[in-house]
Amino acid sequence: MSHTPFHLGVALDGAGWHPAAWRLDxxxxxxxxxxxxxxxxxxxxxxxxxxLVTIEDSFGLQTSGFGAxxxxxxxxxxxxxxxxxxxxxxxxxxxxxxxxxxxxxxxxPFHTATGIQTLDxxxxxxxxxxxxxxxxxxxxxxxGRREIPVLDPxxxxxxxxxxxxxxxxxLFGEAVDAIEVARRLWDxxxxxxxxxxxxxxxxxxRERLHYVxxxxxxxxxxxxxxxxxxxxxxxxxxxxxxxxxxxxxxxxQADIVGVTPHSxxxxxxxxxxxxDAELRVERRVNDxxxxxxxxxxxxxxxxxxxxxxxxxLDELHGRTYASDAVxxxxxxxxxxxxxxxxxxxxxxxxxxxxxxxxxxLERIARGVVPVLDETGVLERPRDASTLRERLGIAxxxxxxxxxxxxxxxxxxxxxx
Amino acid sequence: xxxSSSSKPAKQIHLAAHFPGVNNTTVWSxxxxxxxxxxxSFRHFAQNAERGKFDFLxxxxxxxxxxxxxxxxxxxxxxxxxxxxILAALAxxxxxxxxxxxxxxxxxxxxxxxxxxATLDHLSGGRAGWNIxxxxxxxxxxxxxxxxxxxxxxxxxxxxxxFDVSSQLWDSWADDAIVADKASxxxxxxxxxxxxxxxxxxxxxxxxxxxxxxPQRHPVIVQAGDSPDGRDxxxxxxxxxxxxxxxxxxxxxxxxxxxGRLDAVGRPRDSLKILPAxxxxxxxxxxxxxxxxxxISRLQVSxxxxxxxxxxxxxxxxxxxxxxxxxxxxDPVVTAEGGAKGRAxxxxxxxxxxxxxxxxxxxxxxxxxxxxxxxxxxxxxxxTPTVVAETINRHVQEDASDGFVIxxxxxxxxxxxxxxxxxxxxxxxxxxRTDYDEGATLHETLGLPPVPARSTSTVAGAALVSA
Numbered sequence: 001m002s003h004t005p006f007h008l009g010v011a012l013d014g015a016g017w018h019p020a021a022w023r024l025d026x027x028x029x030x031x032x033x034x035x036x037x038x039x040x041x042x043x044x045x046x047x048x049x050x051x052l053v054t055i056e057d058s059f060g061l062q063t064s065g066f067g068a069x070x071x072x073x074x075x076x077x078x079x080x081x082x083x084x085x086x087x088x089x090x091x092x093x094x095x096x097x098x099x100x101x102x103x104x105x106x107x108x109p110f111h112t113a114t115g116i117q118t119l120d121x122x123x124x125x126x127x128x129x130x131x132x133x134x135x136x137x138x139x140x141x142x143x144g145r146r147e148i149p150v151l152d153p154x155x156x157x158x159x160x161x162x163x164x165x166x167x168x169x170x171l172f173g174e175a176v177d178a179i180e181v182a183r184r185l186w187d188x189x190x191x192x193x194x195x196x197x198x199x200x201x202x203x204x205x206r207e208r209l210h211y212v213x214x215x216x217x218x219x220x221x222x223x224x225x226x227x228x229x230x231x232x233x234x235x236x237x238x239x240x241x242x243x244x245x246x247x248x249x250x251x252x253q254a255d256i257v258g259v260t261p262h263s264x265x266x267x268x269x270x271x272x273x274x275x276d277a278e279l280r281v282e283r284r285v286n287d288x289x290x291x292x293x294x295x296x297x298x299x300x301x302x303x304x305x306x307x308x309x310x311x312x313l314d315e316l317h318g319r320t321y322a323s324d325a326v327x328x329x330x331x332x333x334x335x336x337x338x339x340x341x342x343x344x345x346x347x348x349x350x351x352x353x354x355x356x357x358x359x360x361l362e363r364i365a366r367g368v369v370p371v372l373d374e375t376g377v378l379e380r381p382r383d384a385s386t387l388r389e390r391l392g393i394a395x396x397x398x399x400x401x402x403x404x405x406x407x408x409x410x411x412x413x414x415x416x
Numbered sequence: 417x418x419x420s421s422s423s424k425p426a427k428q429i430h431l432a433a434h435f436p437g438v439n440n441t442t443v444w445s446x447x448x449x450x451x452x453x454x455x456x457s458f459r460h461f462a463q464n465a466e467r468g469k470f471d472f473l474x475x476x477x478x479x480x481x482x483x484x485x486x487x488x489x490x491x492x493x494x495x496x497x498x499x500x501x502i503l504a505a506l507a508x509x510x511x512x513x514x515x516x517x518x519x520x521x522x523x524x525x526x527x528x529x530x531x532x533x534a535t536l537d538h539l540s541g542g543r544a545g546w547n548i549x550x551x552x553x554x555x556x557x558x559x560x561x562x563x564x565x566x567x568x569x570x571x572x573x574x575x576x577x578x579f580d581v582s583s584q585l586w587d588s589w590a591d592d593a594i595v596a597d598k599a600s601x602x603x604x605x606x607x608x609x610x611x612x613x614x615x616x617x618x619x620x621x622x623x624x625x626x627x628x629x630x631p632q633r634h635p636v637i638v639q640a641g642d643s644p645d646g647r648d649x650x651x652x653x654x655x656x657x658x659x660x661x662x663x664x665x666x667x668x669x670x671x672x673x674x675x676g677r678l679d680a681v682g683r684p685r686d687s688l689k690i691l692p693a694x695x696x697x698x699x700x701x702x703x704x705x706x707x708x709x710x711x712i713s714r715l716q717v718s719x720x721x722x723x724x725x726x727x728x729x730x731x732x733x734x735x736x737x738x739x740x741x742x743x744x745x746x747d748p749v750v751t752a753e754g755g756a757k758g759r760a761x762x763x764x765x766x767x768x769x770x771x772x773x774x775x776x777x778x779x780x781x782x783x784x785x786x787x788x789x790x791x792x793x794x795x796x797x798x799x800t801p802t803v804v805a806e807t808i809n810r811h812v813q814e815d816a817s818d819g820f821v822i823x824x825x826x827x828x829x830x831x832x833x834x835x836x837x838x839x840x841x842x843x844x845x846x847x848x849r850t851d852y853d854e855g856a857t858l859h860e861t862l863g864l865p866p867v868p869a870r871s872t873s874t875v876a877g878a879a880l881v882s883a
Contacts (some may be wrong), residue, residue, distance in 0.1 A: 022596070022603065029596040029603065033628060035508065035539045059528070061624045069624055071606040078594070078604070078626050081535040084504035088539045091455065091508035107528065110559045111498065114478075118501035122455045142527040144620025145561075189495070194452075198445045201720030204495075206488040209481070222558035224488075226478030228453045228495040316601065 005379035006339070006372070007349035007391055009097070009292065010045050010364060012038070013056035014076040016357040017296050017323065020316035022076050026359045029076060035088050038080075041358055042093045048365030049373075049380050051390055052097025054130050054238065054351065057082035059103045059139040069138050074317070083115045090123035097387040099128030099238055104178035105171055106134060106143045110221055113182035116235050117227040125231030125386030130238045131179060131254070133171045133246075172245045177216040179237060179253040180284065183399075184212035186234050188224035190401045210400040232386045234396035237285075240294065242324060247277040255393060256290045258351050260325040267293070267345060287393050290348045294325040295338070298355035299363035303330050313355070325353060332367025336375075339368070343377050349391075429812050429848045430689055430819035430862055432516070432658075433465035433473045436827040438482065440792055441695065442493045443715045443825050452493045452827055455505060461828040462506045465513055468835030469849050471861050472514025472545055472636070473506070474658070474821055475499050479523060479556040484724055485731070491721050493827070500532050507540035514858035516545030516638055521578040522571070523551060523560040527621050530582035533635045534627045542631025542857030547638035547658060550575045570618070572645040577618045579637070579653050584612045585625040586634050594628050632857045634867045651677040654688060655864050658821055662692035662796045667816030675815075687865050689818040694796035696804055696822065698833055705798045712825060713793035714785070722788040729766045729773070739785040743774050796820075805841030812847070 015022035015029050022029035031037035038055075045053050061069050061077055071077060082100035090098050098119065102112050112129075120127035134140070140148040149167065190208035197205075212223030239254040241247050250257035251274065259274070261267035274291065283289070298313075300306035306329040314320050321327070328335050339350055352368075354360035372378050384390035435458070436442040443449060450457050465473050478496045482489040499517040506515055515536065519529060537544035550571035557563045593608030614621045639646060639654035650657050651674070661670040675685050697712060699705030717725075719739040727734050731749040748766035777787045797804045811817050824830020842848035852861060859866060 020601075023598040023601060025598075027598070029598070030594070033538050039508070061626050071604065071609055071624070073603060073606060074601045076603055077609075078589075078628060080538060080627065081532050084500060084532055084535045084539060087501045087504035088508040091459075091505040106525070108523065108560055110479075111524075114498040115501045118497040118505075121453055121497060122502070122505040124455065138623055141620075141622040143525050144622070145525075194495070196444055196449075198718075201718040202490045203444050203493055204488070204490045206490045209488055209494075219561045220558070220563075221560075222480070224481060226481060226495065227497055 004343055004346055004348060004377075005392055006343040006347075006377045007051045007292070008364075008369065008372075008378065009052045009054060009099075009349060009351040010050055010361060011054045011056065011294075011351050011353040012041055012357070012361075013353070014079070014357070016355050016360065017353040018298070018310075018313045018317070018321050018355040019075045020313045020321075021356040023316050024313075024356055024359070027356065028358070032076060033078065033080060035085070038085055039089055039092050041361055042089050042096060042098070044358065044361055044365050046093050046096035048369045049378070050096065050365065050369065051349070051380070052099055052126075052128060052236075052387060054099040054128075055082040055086055055101060057101040057103075058132070058136075059106050059134045060136065060142055063136065063138070083112075083119070086127075087115075087119050087122050090119055090126065094124065095126065097126050097128055097236065097390065098123055099130050099236065101130040101132050103132045103134045103139075104175040106139065106145070107178075109178045109181040109219060110185070112178065113185040114225055114227045116182065117186055117225060117230045120230035120232050120235045121227070125388075127230070127232065128236035128238055128255075128387060129182070130240070131175055131249075132240075133175050135167065135171055168245050172249045174216075174218045175249055176252055177214070177218065179249075180216075181212065181214045181219075181221045183234060183237075183253070183284075184214060185221070185223055185225040186230065187396075187398045187400050188212055189227075189229040190398055191229050191233070193228065208401075229398070232388050232396060233398060234388075236387055236391070236393070244273060244277065247274050248281045250274075251277045251281045251289060252284055254289060255285060255287060256292055256349070256391075258292050258294050260294045262326045264341075264345075267342075286397060290391070290393075291346075292349040292351055293342050293347055294351050294353065295335075296323050296325050296327040296353045296355050297335055297360055297364065297368075298327070298329040299332050299335060299360055299367055300329075301331065303334060306330050310355070323353075327355070329355075332363060333371055335364075336368050336371035339372065340375060340377065426845075426847045427812050427818070428863065429808065429842060430471045430691060431468075431848070432514075432691055432819070432821040433461070433468070433470045433831055434693065434821050434823040435461055435473060435475050436493070436824055436830055437476055438478070438493050438496060440492050440716050440721050441823060441825055442827055442830075443712065444493050444827075445715055445718070446826050448829050449826050450828055452495055453497060455502075457828040458497070458502055458506060459509050461831070462510050462513065464828075464832050464835055466510050468831065468839045469852060470513055470822075471819070472516045472543075472858060474516045474547070474638075475503065475518060477518040477520060477549070479520060479551065480559050483555075484728060489724070491718065491724055500536065503544075504536055504539055507536065507543065510540075510543075512543075512852035512856070512861070514543045514545050514636065514861060515540055516547055516636065516858075518547040518549055518640075520549055520551045520556075521575040523556065523562060524578075526578050526581040526619055527585065527623065529578075530585040531626055533582070534586060534625070534630045537630030537632050537635055538627065541855070542859075544630070544632065545636035545638055545656075545858055547640055548575055548579060548654075549640060572641075572649055574618045576649060576653070577616050581612070581614045581616075581619055581621050583634060584614060585621075586629070588612050588625045589628045591629055632859050632867065636858045636862065636864070647674060647677060650674065650688065651681055651683070655859070655862065656689045656691060659690055659692045659817075662694045662817075662820065664811060664814075664816050667692055667811060668814070671815050671817060684865065686863060689862055689864070691819050691821050692817050693823055694808075694820040695794075695825065696797040696834060696838070697795045698799070698801055698804060698837060700800065702799055702803065705800065709795050709798045713789045713795070716793035716825065717785055717789045719785065721792075722785040725788045725792060726784060729769050731766060737784060740783045743770075743777050743784055743787065801837035801841050805838050805845065808838075809842065809845055809847050
């Protein structure tokens with residue numbers, strides 16, 4: 001049967017995405033700062049055949065909005081650095097994509113690029129990067145390099161606001177540059193740069209290493225990377241996007257864009273906007289952009305039980321949990337059915353956000369995945385040796401290797 | 417068996433394992449030499465060092481590839497991982513050994529780096545360490561937002577302020593800040609999370625740290641600079657000095673100087689360990705060890721490497737010279753820009769250096785290659801495992817060091833032989849652990865006093881509490 005291959009990602013964060021999930025008997029809130037907790041979650045995902053996990057992060061304590069930090073008593077606060085955590089997990093769990101969140105706003109593009117590249121070496125080809133932009137003014141104060149005014153979503157929603165639009169454009173422009181630098185650094189060593197040539201005493205052929213010479217508004221980076229080219233060459237770039245400017249970032253630089261439709265009509269509108277962005281922005285990645293959806297999931301044996309469990313969590317939370325993504329409180333079969341509808345609409349994957357960890361991850365792994373497997377929509381080549389292969393993304397060409405006038409050189413050297 | 421004749425208990429030796437570097441010490445032409453970047457190399461290296469009960473493994477940092485005369489240096493191993501990322505990965509495949517990384521205070525920001533080090537300490541169960549280094553040159557700055565502005569004189573000012581802000585961040589959560597009380601719904605005591613609000617010449621950092629105190633609260637601090645500023649920084653803030661004084665007499669002088677500085681500020685002498693870098697060559701007999709040393713030094717200094725060393729001083733093409741012959745009689749080309757970039761030491765007066773080298777070579781009857789070997793491939797300990805162990809022990813018992821940072825010459829197996837043959841000799845002498853203490857942090861493994869109790873004044877009730 002002909003179909004659009006469909007892939008599954010799971011977004012890991014704290015004790016789950018519902019703010020009150022940590023209070024359940026099944027939750028392990030005291031373990032969120034321990035490696036073993038995360039390793040056991042990823043083992044669960046990997047053994048179910050889930051394609052990738054993402055790890056949430058931010059450049060400061062979690063907040064519910066864009067304003068000042070509230071040290072909310074009632075919610076999980078504090079996080080391990082996602083890039084480091086990803087490396088610890090990758091050293092122990094093979095064969096699943098590991099995609100940490102790293103902001104582009106306050107970090108050094110060189111460190112981020114080499115950190116993700118190292119993750120690709122450690123995981124032997126299963127690394128990705130969930131790119132994030134930090135528009136929070138309190139996070140800017142952690143570095144003191146610049147001031148970011150407080151973003152006010154209400155103001156933004158009430159109509160065009162030049163100041164906020166300019167800020168958003170600046171932050172996402174910097175993200176485009178940071179990904180550009182990373183992609184160039186990832187290619188800055190050709191695959192065969194290490195030659196170990198004893199007669200000439202050379203470990204590398206330096207003609208196969210390349211300066212990236214990037215100069216942008218916020219930074220410039222000379223290169224090459226300190227890290228030799230990694231197994232995937234280009235680790236996977238994932239961007240979650242909700243509106244025009246982030247859609248343009250995704251079109252320009254992402255391998256996968258995550259979108260958050262709340263209805264079929266909404267999805268149609270999002271796809272239209274992404275299509276418009278494709279007309280405005282030049283894509284800098286060879287492979288076509290893959291569109292995934294996002295959903296918070298809470299799974300019980302019946303829809304009624306799921307809705308009750310969600311209400312009970314909301315009650316603990318003191319208000320109704322609102323998310324940028326749709327919340328599916330339902331049975332495993334019905335969640336699977338929704339994913340199939342998305343698949344039939346032409347989407348190529350979904351990133352599921354378990355409302356409760358580890359509970360809903362287990363139910364995705366043991367409930368949703370088997371149902372989808374029966375339909376045959378999941379494409380999981382058993383012999384995939386990298387995340388790119390697993391997702392059916394073509395091997396990454398090296399921009400410098402293909403640009404090198406090898407034949408010209410050969411002719412010239414023959415003439416010398 | 418021990419060299420000490422007094423009744424004082426023998427000092428315990430501390431050892432660190434240096435991952436093979438991107439310099440000529442690391443022999444890549446050897447058939448046992450494996451990938452410089454594959455994770456399997458790092459795993460082997462770390463697990464072997466842990467088998468040898470080393471205190472910690474040590475990684476240098478890459479900020480930019482080395483260059484010689486404007487070209488990427490291609491004669492040594494090139495390429496290494498991101499330091500923090502690979503240490504986090506190694507935390508997942510080891511259980512007891514310390515994980516110490518070199519991280520620049522110039523091309524990082526305290527909020528982010530303090531958080532990453534705290535993360536590493538959590539992930540490893542208290543085994544993180546930070547070799548804090550300073551960098552000031554524009555060469556490395558070309559890969560970073562900061563660019564090239566840092567003045568040489570500000571290097572340690574920045575390092576000290578960086579360390580101070582980091583400490584504030586590490587100390588800003590009370591030990592019992594996290595309650596995670598499912599029944600009451602209290603996750604963290606808001607009064608247990610303090611606001612850091614630092615404003616200094618180098619940094620402005622305002623905000624909350626994102627992590628509760630890690631098992632060690634502060635990583636073990638390593639310092640490697642040798643200048644008076646560097647020694648002052650070590651005296652005030654470091655737990656370990658990675659020194660270059662492996663020679664017995666020079667080691668004693670350095671040891672005396674630094675421990676004397678500790679006395680002056682009232683720090684206990686054993687609260688700062690001095691570990692010089694040391695290479696080793698073993699043999700079944702002394703003669704065999706000498707022969708291996710000679711062979712390996714010639715692998716470490718290939719003809720091309722010998723010429724390249726000279727070119728860094730002469731600043732001109734010397735490829736026509738025979739490395740087995742005498743040094744060039746022409747004088748170095750002197751320009752404002754030096755020859756080598758991205759290396760720790762730069763020759764400030766090339767003509768004087770060239771003259772000194774010529775004299776030295778002539779006096780010793782050395783060829784170019786032999787001269788370069790004499791300063792670029794000299795091995796610290798050469799002998800049978802018994803003699804090497806006895807020498808190491810003598811240095812420690814007689815206060816020339818507290819141990820060594822052992823540098824192998826092949827990646828990743830360079831320390832296998834040391835673990836197989838020298839470690840048991842040290843253990844037999846009762847001067848080296850036969851196992852780690854269960855669950856020990858790196859501070860504990862090194863025999864360091866615990867990090868002083870957090871000053872409660874940093875935890876102010878400045879937190880905004882939402883309803």
